[in-house]
Amino acid sequence: RKLFASEVNFVKGVVNMKGLPPADRPEIAFAGRSNVGKSSLINALFNRKQLARASGQPGRTQEINFFSILEDLFVVDLPGYGYAVAPKAVVDKWTAFTQTYLRGRTNLQRVFLLIDSRRGVTDVDKGIMKTLDRAAMNYQIVLTKADKLKKSELDDVMEGAVQAIKKHPAAHPRIMMTSSEKGMGLPELKAEIVALI
Numbered sequence: 024r025k026l027f028a029s030e031v032n033f034v035k036g037v038v039n040m041k042g043l044p045p046a047d048r049p050e051i052a053f054a055g056r057s058n059v060g061k062s063s064l065i066n067a068l069f070n071r072k073q074l075a076r077a078s079g080q081p082g083r084t085q086e087i088n089f090f091s092i093l094e095d096l097f098v099v100d101l102p103g104y105g106y107a108v109a110p111k112a113v114v115d116k117w118t119a120f121t122q123t124y125l126r127g128r129t130n131l132q133r134v135f136l137l138i139d140s141r142r143g144v145t146d147v148d149k150g151i152m153k154t155l156d157r158a159a160m161n162y163q164i165v166l167t168k169a170d171k172l173k174k175s176e177l178d179d180v181m182e183g184a185v186q187a188i189k190k191h192p193a194a195h196p197r198i199m200m201t202s203s204e205k206g207m208g209l210p211e212l213k214a215e216i217v218a219l220i
């Protein structure tokens with residue numbers, strides 16, 4: 024069946040563990056700083072313009088959004104982190120729920136941890152990587168917005184990411200480089216997803 028072409032549906036936005044859909048199929052999740060391009064990447068991968076809200080406003084996605092691909096896969100758009108303007112209590116609540124989700128979700132196959140190519144791996148990303156290591160959750164770095172940089176700059180960013188994952192046992196050794204806007208790296212990322220299910 025065609026995973027990336029048909030019947031992609033929004034399931035629900037979830038704000039606590041009770042709201043999670045049944046863990047009855049493989050699941051992948053997209054994590055990263057606010058504005059890193061999570062929603063855009065999900066839209067580009069699954070060929071849907073309006074599937075996941077994408078906006079220039081950081082912190083817009085405030086819940087864990089579930090999408091289903093046929094009956095074969097759940098795709099999860101996690102709330103962005105590192106958005107300082109949201110009230111601290113709200114940020115802490117997102118973080119607590121997201122961490123509980125990451126630790127407890129039995130059908131979650133891999134987290135794709137998105138890193139903005141222009142920023143590289145920041146301290147807040149490294150904190151999230153530690154959380155994922157502690158949860159023994161497999162994760163894979165996906166560099167985003169590669170269309171914004173020159174080839175030589177991309178090489179530096181890739182090298183920085185290679186160095187950054189060295190101390191992180193749960194990180195996948197292969198780092199992906201993508202542009203949702205230009206379609207770069209999307210076939211490779213799709214192949215990673217297909218291999219998980």
Ligand code: GTP
Nearest residue numbers: 057058059060061062063078082083084103203204
């Ligand atoms: P939150 O939901 O707030 O956490 O953000 P997000 O990670 O879902 O980011 P979103 O997909 O909303 O994208 C944020 C901004 O980056 C938007 O203005 C997008 O148009 C832009 N953007 C996303 N992907 C790309 C890309 O591949 N290239 C370029 N040039 N811009 C991109």
Ligand code: MG
Nearest residue numbers: 061062076084
């Ligand atoms: Mg979003």
